[in-house]
Amino acid sequence: MRLYNTLARKKQEFTPANGNDVNMYVCGITAYDLCHIGHARSSVVFDVLFRLLRHKGYNVTFIRNFTDIDDKIINRANEVGKSAADIAKQFINEFYVDMDRLKVLRADVEPKCTEHIGDMIALTQRLIDKGHAYSTTSGDVYFKVRSFEGYGKLSGRNIDELESGARVDPGDEKLDPLDFALWKSAKPGEPFWESPWGQGRPGWHLECSAMSEKYAPLPLDIHGGGQDLSFPHHENEIAQSEADTGKPFANYWVHNGFVQINSEKMSKSLGNFFTIRDILDKFLPETLRYFLLTMHYRSPLDFSFEALEEAEKGIKRIYSAMAQADVELSKSSWKKSPFPEELTAELDQIETHWVEAMDDDMNTAGALGHVFSAVRLTGRIAEDKNLRKSEGGQVFFTRIKTDMANWGAVLGIFEREPTEFLTELRDNRAARAGIDPARIQQLLDDRKEARKNKDFDKSDAIRDELAAMNVEVKDTPQGATWDVA
RNA sequence: GGCGACAUAGCCAAGUGGUAAGGCAGAGGUCUGCAAAACCUCCAUUCUCCGGUUCAAAUCCGGAUGUCGCCUCCA
Numbered sequence: 001m002r003l004y005n006t007l008a009r010k011k012q013e014f015t016p017a018n019g020n021d022v023n024m025y026v027c028g029i030t031a032y033d034l035c036h037i038g039h040a041r042s043s044v045v046f047d048v049l050f051r052l053l054r055h056k057g058y059n060v061t062f063i064r065n066f067t068d069i070d071d072k073i074i075n076r077a078n079e080v081g082k083s084a085a086d087i088a089k090q091f092i093n094e095f096y097v098d099m100d101r102l103k104v105l106r107a108d109v110e111p112k113c114t115e116h117i118g119d120m121i122a123l124t125q126r127l128i129d130k131g132h133a134y135s136t137t138s139g140d141v142y143f144k145v146r147s148f149e150g151y152g153k154l155s156g157r158n159i160d161e162l163e164s165g166a167r168v169d170p171g172d173e174k175l176d177p178l179d180f181a182l183w184k185s186a187k188p189g190e191p192f193w194e195s196p197w198g199q200g201r202p203g204w205h206l207e208c209s210a211m212s213e214k215y216a217p218l219p220l221d222i223h224g225g226g227q228d229l230s231f232p233h234h235e236n237e238i239a240q241s242e243a244d245t246g247k248p249f250a251n252y253w254v255h256n257g258f259v260q261i262n263s264e265k266m267s268k269s270l271g272n273f274f275t276i277r278d279i280l281d282k283f284l285p286e287t288l289r290y291f292l293l294t295m296h297y298r299s300p301l302d303f304s305f306e307a308l309e310e311a312e313k314g315i316k317r318i319y320s321a322m323a324q325a326d327v328e329l330s331k332s333s334w335k336k337s338p339f340p341e342e343l344t345a346e347l348d349q350i351e352t353h354w355v356e357a358m359d360d361d362m363n364t365a366g367a368l369g370h371v372f373s374a375v376r377l378t379g380r381i382a383e384d385k386n387l388r389k390s391e392g393g394q395v396f397f398t399r400i401k402t403d404m405a406n407w408g409a410v411l412g413i414f415e416r417e418p419t420e421f422l423t424e425l426r427d428n429r430a431a432r433a434g435i436d437p438a439r440i441q442q443l444l445d446d447r448k449e450a451r452k453n454k455d456f457d458k459s460d461a462i463r464d465e466l467a468a469m470n471v472e473v474k475d476t477p478q479g480a481t482w483d484v485a
Numbered sequence: 486g487g488c489g490a491c492a493u494a495g496c497c498a499a500g501u502g503g504u505a506a507g508g509c510a511g512a513g514g515u516c517u518g519c520a521a522a523a524c525c526u527c528c529a530u531u532c533u534c535c536g537g538u539u540c541a542a543a544u545c546c547g548g549a550u551g552u553c554g555c556c557u558c559c560a
Contacts, residue, residue, distance in 0.1 A: 039496060042560035069521075072558070155555075161487050162556075228559030256560070263552070267559060295498070300491080300553070310497070310509050366499050369507035383524045463520075474521045
């Protein structure tokens with residue numbers, strides 16, 4: 001497969017360094033607040049990459065860390081009068097709650113910063129020994145950016161230009177304004193760990209280097225994270241790890257694009273963000289996950305509830321086709337009538353296109369387009385009395401179900417029992433519209449009675465009443481069902 | 486100021502050299518007691534604009550305009 005590599009600024013054929021083994025490290029959350037949609041996107045994107053690589057037969061080791069000590073956590077802890085450790089623990093738990101709902105799989109290794117302080121101290125010491133870092137009288141340790149030749153290669157920065165724009169904080173003891181902290185001395189009242197440089201805590205960039213090195217042989221095959229992490233976070237990780245080991249840190253750098261609100265970056269500082277909970281109060285988790293996959297992972301994604309409603313229609317249509325296939329397959333006898341080869345060939349094509357799309361830099365949006373081709377094909381066959389009752393039809397519907405299951409396993413969607421999901425979706429939409437399902441059922445029962453007596457005037461009047469409530473009725477051979485219009 | 490990304494129909498969106506996927510909305514039709522769903526048909530001679538390279542460009546190059554991001558914590 002091909003992947004866009006930020007380091008090369010183009011798509012490249014993905015080849016793991018070690019045969020069939022793939023090591024993938026993704027920067028996880030800083031645990032100080034509930035996750036927002038941006039976290040959801042990043043998590044879902046790399047979850048799909050994880051699933052896709054495994055699906056392709058690679059032996060994947062997926063590492064996703066938790067930053068459980070840093071300024072934001074300490075600040076939050078002080079605000080609410082808890083310990084930093086308690087805050088981190090709390091929001092790691094909340095992270096799991098959200099991710100489980102979004103069907104984001106657990107990583108193989110989920111290391112926490114505070115459990116690797118010793119590794120980080122050791123790495124810092126090695127960098128000092130090698131002349132890449134220095135300690136100050138106040139007990140801070142800085143990485144000497146100019147001692148690392150490749151600095152700026154990931155983000156395309158020029159070190160001299162960075163220098164000219166660098167902010168100089170008169171309080172610190174950096175030899176060069178570009179130098180960044182590996183170890184920060186503890187201020188009074190802050191959590192700290194003992195180190196050769198006194199009481200303090202690790203700098204943010206350090207943990208990813210230390211933990212990557214610990215849990216995977218370098219270079220990593222894939223290192224991922226949000227686009228904003230490429231500078232300075234990932235640049236600094238490269239400097240630390242490559243200065244330490246002399247080996248490349250990661251071969252493929254994968255960055256996901258941002259979630260935007262009205263074409264503007266969603267961020268805490270702008271205050272225009274939605275948490276995952278905000279969304280899931282109104283929409284099903286699968287709707288959100290599907291929505292996130294309808295755009296290519298590197299493109300900016302504009303979030304709105306209107307867009308989510310549109311995504312909801314899409315996933316409803318896909319599940320409806322799956323439900324239809326189930327209905328057809330529930331029949332017991334199949335006719336020997338002919339089944340056109342072109343239809344089988346069409347499905348062959350769709351399967352091929354789907355794989356090609358996913359292999360081309362994980363094009364989930366393109367792949368979903370092909371899923372709709374399968375949906376339409378299913379509808380066309382189910383529509384034709386001869387086809388749907390034929391043995392070829394049975395083979396076809398079975399195959400569609402298998403395809404949907406395979407595609408869904410990689411995308412992390414389409415894994416529910418269709419009618420169950422559709423009912424849940426309907427009730428979810430009803431709840432949003434303030435519709436009471438029990439009241440609807442009562443009206444449907446009345447209407448059924450009227451229809452039984454061929455009292456179509458009354459029947460239609462009831463349907464009009466329902467329509468006024470934004471409910472539409474469907475008469476099926478199994479009886480009337482309803483949905484939110 | 487430096488670096489970078491993006492610009493495709495009413496809306497969302499895929500497409501990185503071979504003649505514009507898909508979804509939503511819309512129009513017509515089949516089906517239906519009437520509907521709904523589903524299915525069928527239609528819906529961009531054209532990809533922000535101007536030049537250039539090429540037999541061939543939405544795709545490559547140069548320029549313009551616009552939008553956004555990074556350079557400070559951030560997925």
